[in-house]
Amino acid sequence: MTEGKIIKALSGFYYVLSDGKMVQCRGRGVFRKNKITPLVGDNVIFQAENDREGYIMEVKPRKNELVRPPIANIDQAILIFSSTEPEFSPLLLDRFLVNVESNEIQPIICITKADLLAENERTEVNSYLEYYRSIGYEVVLLSAKTEEGINELYPLLKSKTSVFAGQSGVGKSSLINALNPELQLKTDEISSHLGRGKHTTRHVELMEVREGLVADTPGFSSLDFTNIEAEDLAYAFPEISEKSEECKFRGCLHVNEPKCAVKTAVEKNEISRERYDHYLLFLQEIKERKPRY
Missing domain, CATH: 2.40.50.140 (Nucleic acid-binding proteins)
Incomplete structure (x- = not known):
């Protein structure tokens, strides 16, 4: 055998x-x-x-696995989000980050279609990206069309098994084609009626790209938190996890507890108010889900 x-x-x-x-x-x-x-x-x-x-x-034995997309033994997740068409969604990005962090997979944030950004739009997107960099994430702004930022991605793929995941229509297949033109993956335009991309990837497959293995995955647009418990959610937010060590009460969920260092950091703008609001939203979803039997 x-x-x-x-x-x-x-x-x-x-x-x-x-x-x-x-x-x-x-x-x-x-x-x-x-x-x-x-x-x-x-x-x-x-x-x-x-x-x-x-x-x-x-x-x-597996070191990790994802349910959506169904794949195992991943070193890193390249989270592909567009800057426009479809519009950049920090909320959806944070959903992906939580899912990846909870599976102990290293995330890398890639924002595509930089060539379509007007100057004021680029400034707004960059402000988001600078925050993600400040809390420890690797972030690349790129364009498969003009190849802006592509060179930054090359060394991140070498000797790694990477999953490319993200919202439909953000250019995952176009990006992989730019990294390895020999693959010629099928791509489709954004649907003007639906405002989202057509699903051009029908199955999960690992391909050799830049001395590493890369999975292009079927597009999907929502994530739940089936396997995450309320007390573990903060660990998927690096800045909240770090600050929570200063909370007075062990097991603090950073909602109504007194002397919560996380809430104080939000008030002082040390932690993004928007990211904290996303944390609260996800926490509520976890609390409201039906119990598993």
């Missing part, structure tokens, strides 16, 4: 890369019985019937 990595899953088949060769595999029935679903990014043990076909016998 041989070890390899699943780089594509499609129609019940798993395409495993091993020693430079691609083997099309099916999962053994034991996976269904044990409720284990192989994911793109999984390191697996497989048994090859010939050079092209085989069966996955074992899924190796």
Whole structure:
């Protein structure tokens, strides 16, 4: 038996890369019985019937996994958001950041379509990006069309398994094409009626880009917090997590508690009021979700 990595899953088949060769595999029935679903990014043990076909016998332990998109063993998430068309959404970006942070995956923020920004719009977007940089995030403003900022992304991809994720229509496939023109991924224009992009990516697949592996993922526009508990939410906001160490009460949720260092920092503009409002919104969503049984 041989070890390899699943780089594509499609129609019940798993395409495993091993020693430079691609083997099309099916999962053994034991996976269904044990409720284990192989994911793109999984390191697996497989048994090859010939050079092209085989069966996955074992899924190796994962260091992390995402549900949407379904992928495992990710080093970093490149969160792709447009500066315009569709309009930049700090709220949606924070949803993605919380989801990625809670899975202990390193996020990198990429804002696309810089070439479409008017000067005043660029100033507004840059003000947001400077705040994210100030709390420790890697941020790149770029354009796949003019290749502005593309060179900044190259070294971040080397020797890493990265997932490209973000809102529909923000230019994920266009960006990957700019990074590796040989891929020629399909792209579509923004729907003028819906104000969002058409879903051009139908499955998750790892591709070789700039000496690393990159996953282009199906677009999606909403995230819930199914696997995050209320007391853990603050850890997904680096600036809130850091300041919470100064709160008087252990387990402070930074809402109504007295002598809360986070609320004081918000009042002093040390923590973004908008980010704090997003924290409160997400906290309420977590509290209101139906209990799991």
